[in-house]
Amino acid sequence: xxxxxxxxxALLKAAGVPVPDGDVATTPAEVxxxxxxxGGRVVVKAQVxxxxxxxxxxxxxxxxxxxxxxxxxxxxxxxxxxxxVQKVLVVPAADIASESYVGIIVDRASQRxxxxxxxxxxxxxxxxxxxxxxxxxxxxxxxxxGLLTHQAMGLAFHLYRDIAQVRQAATVMQKLYxxxxxxxASLAEINPLVTTPDGTVLALDAKIVVDDNELERRPxxxxxxxxxxxxxxxxxxxxxxxxxxxxDGNVGCCVNGAGLAMATMDLVKYYGGDPANFLDIGxxxxxxxxxxxxxxxTSDKNVKAILFNIFGGITRCDDVANGIVAAxxxxxxxxxxxxxLTGTNDTLAVQILKKAGFEALTDMDEAVQxxxxxxxxxx
Amino acid sequence: MSIFADxxxxxxxxxxxxxxxxxxxxxxLEYGTQVVAGVTPGKGGQTFEGSVPxxxxxxxAVRETGANASxxxxxxxxxxxxxxxxxxxxxxxxxxxxxxLPVLDMTRVMPFVRERxxxxxxxxxxxxxxxxxxxxxxxxxxxCREGRIGxxxxxxxxxxxxxxxxxxxxxxxxxxxxxxxxxIIGTNFIDCLEAFEADPGTDAVVMIGEIGGTDEQTxxxxxxxxxxxxVVGFIAGQTAPxxxxxxxxxxxxxxxxxxxxxxxxxxxxxxIGVMKRPADVVPLLKARRS
Numbered sequence: 001x002x003x004x005x006x007x008x009x010a011l012l013k014a015a016g017v018p019v020p021d022g023d024v025a026t027t028p029a030e031v032x033x034x035x036x037x038x039g040g041r042v043v044v045k046a047q048v049x050x051x052x053x054x055x056x057x058x059x060x061x062x063x064x065x066x067x068x069x070x071x072x073x074x075x076x077x078x079x080x081x082x083x084x085v086q087k088v089l090v091v092p093a094a095d096i097a098s099e100s101y102v103g104i105i106v107d108r109a110s111q112r113x114x115x116x117x118x119x120x121x122x123x124x125x126x127x128x129x130x131x132x133x134x135x136x137x138x139x140x141x142x143x144x145x146g147l148l149t150h151q152a153m154g155l156a157f158h159l160y161r162d163i164a165q166v167r168q169a170a171t172v173m174q175k176l177y178x179x180x181x182x183x184x185a186s187l188a189e190i191n192p193l194v195t196t197p198d199g200t201v202l203a204l205d206a207k208i209v210v211d212d213n214e215l216e217r218r219p220x221x222x223x224x225x226x227x228x229x230x231x232x233x234x235x236x237x238x239x240x241x242x243x244x245x246x247x248d249g250n251v252g253c254c255v256n257g258a259g260l261a262m263a264t265m266d267l268v269k270y271y272g273g274d275p276a277n278f279l280d281i282g283x284x285x286x287x288x289x290x291x292x293x294x295x296x297x298t299s300d301k302n303v304k305a306i307l308f309n310i311f312g313g314i315t316r317c318d319d320v321a322n323g324i325v326a327a328x329x330x331x332x333x334x335x336x337x338x339x340x341l342t343g344t345n346d347t348l349a350v351q352i353l354k355k356a357g358f359e360a361l362t363d364m365d366e367a368v369q370x371x372x373x374x375x376x377x378x379x
Numbered sequence: 380m381s382i383f384a385d386x387x388x389x390x391x392x393x394x395x396x397x398x399x400x401x402x403x404x405x406x407x408l409e410y411g412t413q414v415v416a417g418v419t420p421g422k423g424g425q426t427f428e429g430s431v432p433x434x435x436x437x438x439x440a441v442r443e444t445g446a447n448a449s450x451x452x453x454x455x456x457x458x459x460x461x462x463x464x465x466x467x468x469x470x471x472x473x474x475x476x477x478x479x480l481p482v483l484d485m486t487r488v489m490p491f492v493r494e495r496x497x498x499x500x501x502x503x504x505x506x507x508x509x510x511x512x513x514x515x516x517x518x519x520x521x522x523c524r525e526g527r528i529g530x531x532x533x534x535x536x537x538x539x540x541x542x543x544x545x546x547x548x549x550x551x552x553x554x555x556x557x558x559x560x561x562x563i564i565g566t567n568f569i570d571c572l573e574a575f576e577a578d579p580g581t582d583a584v585v586m587i588g589e590i591g592g593t594d595e596q597t598x599x600x601x602x603x604x605x606x607x608x609x610v611v612g613f614i615a616g617q618t619a620p621x622x623x624x625x626x627x628x629x630x631x632x633x634x635x636x637x638x639x640x641x642x643x644x645x646x647x648x649x650x651i652g653v654m655k656r657p658a659d660v661v662p663l664l665k666a667r668r669s
Contacts, residue, residue, distance in 0.1 A: 106482050106483065106486065106562065106563070108562045108563060108592045108593075108594070108629070109592075109593065109597075111485070111486060111489045111563045112486050113483070113486060126634045142490075143483065143486040143487050144487060144490070181483065184481055184483060186482055186562075211481050211482050211483065211628075212624075212628070213455065213479045213480060213481045213482065213628065214481045214483070216455070216456065216479075217456060217481075243625075243626045245620070245623050245625065247618075247620065255536075256536055257534065257535045257536030257537060257626075258534065258535075258560060258589075258625055258626025258627045258630060259532070259533065259534025259535060259536065259537030259538070259560070259587070259589055259615045259626075259627070259630075260534065260535075260536040260537040260539075260540060260615075261625070261626060262537075262589060262590070262615035262616040262617075262618075262619055262625055262626075262630070263537050263540070263613075263615045263656075263657060265618045265619070266615065266616070266617040266618050266639075266656070267656050267657075268618075269617065269618045270655060270656055275618060278619070278623075278625055278626070280626045311536045311539045311540050311543070312519075313505070313517060313518070313519045313535065313536060313539055314517055315536075342543065343519065343522070343539065343543075344519065364540065364657065364658070365656070365658050
């Protein structure tokens with residue numbers, strides 16, 4: 001789960017990381033009031049889960065409260081990468097002497113959290129990694145001890161020469177690590193970490209990605225989820241305990257298991273079609289889940305044909321068949337459907353489907369080819 | 380022959396009285412797995428299905444039955460503790476089926492199991508099966524056949540699909556290992572490839588990967604440098620968009636790294652037969668056998 005910048009800032013602030021004053025707003029009037037309270041020039045920043053906000057015009061400098069209001073009117077409601085801006089963060093415009101990057105990710109290869117710092121801050125760190133990898137310094141962390149002081153100091157010496165700034169940065173990193181761990185994050189970064197002309201170290205922008213598997217035991221973090229910033233179909237799917245990702249094609253896919261779901265999309269492409277979505281109904285099937293899945297798939301108007309690909313293991317094919325039949329009783333399926341079922345209770349499933357007037361295939365390639373053909377015929 | 384588990388493996392089921400644990404304990408017993416004990420705290424002294432003794436702790440279970448492996452079906456919030464308990468009990472193999480373990484928990488679990496010399500498979504995996512000998516986990520026994528192909532995979536149902544293709548075309552399996560779809564896992568491709576290379580009962584290996592991370596690339600390098608036996612491979616997620624988690628926590632393309640194209644190229648370079656679709660597995664293996 002991605003946190004908004006203002007949420008990440010609040011978590012860092014609570015952990016003791018120095019962040020500039022500021023507040024979040026949903027209306028131009030609120031923005032004007034915040035700007036008046038902060039005084040001086042401010043920056044109005046769109047809060048959306050998309051990179052490249054600045055380039056898209058979602059971050060603007062304002063000279064005074066009236067100007068801040070005008071800028072907020074432009075930003076609120078604008079679209080950035082298909083997402084509507086509903087909130088903005090208003091912060092004082094800082095005087096910046098230097099910009100660096102500090103961040104933590106969970107590294108798959110070393111199986112540890114790894115700290116990364118770079119004196120080349122303020123730009124996308126992946127760009128730095130690609131163009132000037134020698135400017136990135138890494139330190140693997142033993143999670144049993146956390147970020148030790150000598151490690152933090154060692155990292156900070158890569159960023160600053162002045163010992164007062166080194167100490168401030170080292171403290172910021174230890175607090176960032178604390179915030180990372182306490183939030184159950186898989187990524188936490190400050191970019192840029194700036195120094196002001198008077199030598200103070202400040203976190204100007206923050207990003208935290210929380211591991212979805214942590215949310216059950218961290219209700220306060222889970223409550224930060226902003227469903228208004230997500231596609232409605234994906235919210236609906238999550239609530240029904242399905243994994244759904246919308247794509248641009250026209251073959252709607254309903255599969256059990258993530259690997260098989262990806263392989264099904266790939267096979268649609270292999271036979272010249274285009275998948276409309278990734279959808280995994282998960283392991284233990286029940287008919288109600290299948291009904292929800294069909295509702296979500298058919299709500300996508302681009303879908304011209306629906307493809308079921310079920311390999312029964314824990315998932316029982318008869319559960320899926322019952323779900324398909326239940327769905328057709330609940331609403332009219334106005335698009336053609338190809339069903340492939342193999343594995344646990346498949347004979348029973350075929351009987352259930354036959355009775356309701358559906359046919360079922362057993363071969364994955366055959367089913368995908370049929371679905372692609374149907375989608376093309378209808379398009 | 381097989382890798383990691385065979386007919387001598389004596390298994391404890393952690394969470395044997397739960398919904399998933401009891402269902403799959405029965406399936407494993409029916410398959411012929413030596414399920415020697417179950418563990419559910421507070422239910423020690425009872426028996427499962429009239430024959431399997433239940434203990435309160437792993438330590439009791441191992442002391443009383445001589446078990447050397449465990450399989451975990453407990454809910455996600457108890458799963459890391461179950462792995463610690465198993466690793467401390469003296470079993471050599473721990474298979475964690477449970478899905479949803481936080482990755483930060485795994486960063487602490489891994490040094491713990493390593494220091495004790497315990498092999499962890501998973502979490503979030505279907506387990507393993509050595510057809511005709513034993514099954515530990517949830518892979519349906521009915522789709523497998525005894526034979527000489529080793530299978531290692533990050534996926535569940537996609538593995539079944541490919542194993543099914545193998546079985547109906549006369550290619551039985553020595554062992555099938557589902558290593559799991561999480562970013563941090565106990566046993567990786569290389570561990571399995573190394574074991575299959577050393578197993579006299581395995582003639583060739585099928586490797587099923589997916590987008591995300593670089594495990595397939597390092598595995599490809601291992602194949603090139605250390606393996607004599609033929610390997611064929613598949614990568615799921617050729618059409619996956621970057622930046623989106625495709626179901627598995629580990630299946631995500633970050634930036635330009637972890638793509639299917641990159642992994643398939645690494646396979647190609649290492650002489651691994653690249654499957655464009657699951658049905659290619661049989662023709663590719665036939666081509667490599669002759």
